[in-house]
Amino acid sequence: MSVDRQFAELYGYAPEGVWAAPGRVNLIGEYTDFNDGFVMPLALPHRAVAAVARRTDGVLRVHSADMDQGVVELAVADLVPGSGSGWAAYPAGVVWALREAGHPVTGADVQIASTVPTGAGLSSSAALEVVTALALDELYGLGLEPAQLAVLAQRAENAFVGVPCGVMDQMASACCTEGHALFLDTRDLTLRQVPFDLASHGLRLLVVDTRVKHALGDGAYAQRRAGCEAGARALGVRALREVPYVQLSDALARLNDGTIRRYVRHVVSDNHRVERTIALLDAGDLRGVGPVLTEGHASLRDDLQVSCRELDLVVSVANAAGALGARMTGGGFGGSAVVLVEEEAADLVTKEVKAAFAAAGHTEPRVFPAVPSGGARRVR
Template sequence: MRVADAFEAAYGRPADVVWHAPGRVNLIGEHTDYNDGFVLPYALPWGVTAALSRRDDDTVRLLSLQNPGDPVVIAGDDDSTGWTRYVYGVVWAMRQAGHPVRGADVAVDGDVPRGAGLSSSAALEVSVASALNELYGLGLAPLDLALLSQKAENDFVGMPCGIMDQAASALGREGHALFLDCRSLGTRPVPLDLAAAGLELLIIDTGVHHELADGQYARRRRDCENAARHLGVKSLRDVTDLASALSTLTGDERARTQHVVTENHRVEAVVGLLRAGVPEEIGALLNASHLSLRDQYEVSCAELDVAVEAAVRGGARGARMTGGGFGGSAIALVPAGRLDAVRAEITTAYAANSWAEPRFLQAPPSAGARRVA
């Protein structure tokens, strides 16, 4: 295993444990997680593999195969920068929670397409959290590890994400999407056998890099929090009379509220259709989700819009942007016999705009975090 070999070469001893955690793609339920709403992601076959060994001091040494060089030595909370903050942030979060975590030597290797909105950061956090959980005998459940990983990203990295990405990485199940109630943290697997219905989920990586920590994501979250406060509810999850709510709000708060409330309804509708065994019927809901993200939440971009429109034109039953937005990836629900036509339509549309050809990925629902060595 490449990461285990790199670990031994860097640190002069074999790793004690090696854990893998996947990235995720979100079928539907965007920007609802931090509003106590519903989401429906699934785990990808790509992720981050982390090799770790304990140390007898509090120092953390980090090596990434995607950032070649000598291990980065972190002796305190102020020493980490860049990608190392996601790893050390997990150590920090565990210590903050009172868990007896000391130092570790760490090597990580990832194959999640970076900048594609497929949650490489959550995969990194959950793989390290899972390994530390075993190394230090903490006995934490997968959801606990997801929450600690979220705390690391929220409070140490400074990215105010919801729980969806980390939960999908920790709790994913092969052949299923994960329905998550982000208030109660209740989960249930939802069968997602697209192949049996003659369908494929095509991921369209636009190649447009997005940086959610630059303030746009945080601004959307503030809009939602302000709207909830004006409506006198704990969160937008609690809005039951949308028409009345919209009549009392204006501007961005009104638009964000409309998206969140209707997106929660769309998630529940998709879950119902999947449980009924008719995944071919969810396409219209994917389309509606994209229009809402584009027009009410304003997190799409030209490349995502063109990809979605071209996919539907080429024969997809539905398509939408996925992830936080401002670039990244779109998904399209495509009859297996139309895959080539959909790819060609998108490629032609990109060429007409003088954009680089996007990358096309196909990925079945895969297992969540697991020990691999």
């Protein structure tokens, strides 16, 4: 059943419109966005779809077709950071962020259905936030640009939900275009759509969702963010973005804390890997991106220490089976990896990865192609 029909059955009247916002996978540039650095995500075909109508009585009602619970009803005037819980905190946080920014949102009825895998590091939460922000922007005539919506959605996640994420996920969901990867400078939010036509080069980018999330990841993101900020202070810069790659060795020599030194090495080198990837894509050398991905995984595994045995297994087995390169993507400790393969090798690599997981006693991973897709938009 379509989401607008679900809305009508649930609320007893037709929605004013239907909007969609995608999840994303990050090609390269991990843990760099909160360091004012470079990232390069692409939107996935998987989307959060929302049927929405305005309310004028100060009530927000949200319901998800994917959650085994009823309608969550909240008073918009009572929304404060920490007042939401579960999945409903994400759309509620967007309403709070819009109102805090001075926008006259007086309530809404929302019905959501999503195909973005949860817990896979593919930004299912950002898709929820961005689709809600876009719908309310259009319904209330706020006139906000996609990047502005992304920043408000990030504020919802940071301040309302309490997750200290950077802005990459929301910018990807709001701003990506079909057939392109998004080169984003998170310091000033300038962006460039970089052609990423895998099919015309006989290539495929696979997403391997390990279907695991280790408890070790709880709090680890915030810990690494704090460590990066400590490194910036020790080096006398506002953010690690300001440390040039050519001066990395000198910068590391000035740091006494071994953990902070590893974090700094990863961030500065991963910013450089984004720049190298841009140069390769501009030159039409998509295959050359493969080794950069594998190098990035080693940095995430060894310097940032956010990988896990399942992610490492994907990368090692995929590369041994003929992949051009692979790396974990997202926050780590589970979630997904990306694998760049020749199109004719995709089935073999998938088979080998699944066989390795079975042999190790892991749950079978979910493998699907990452097709660069468009960002948030009105559907009807």
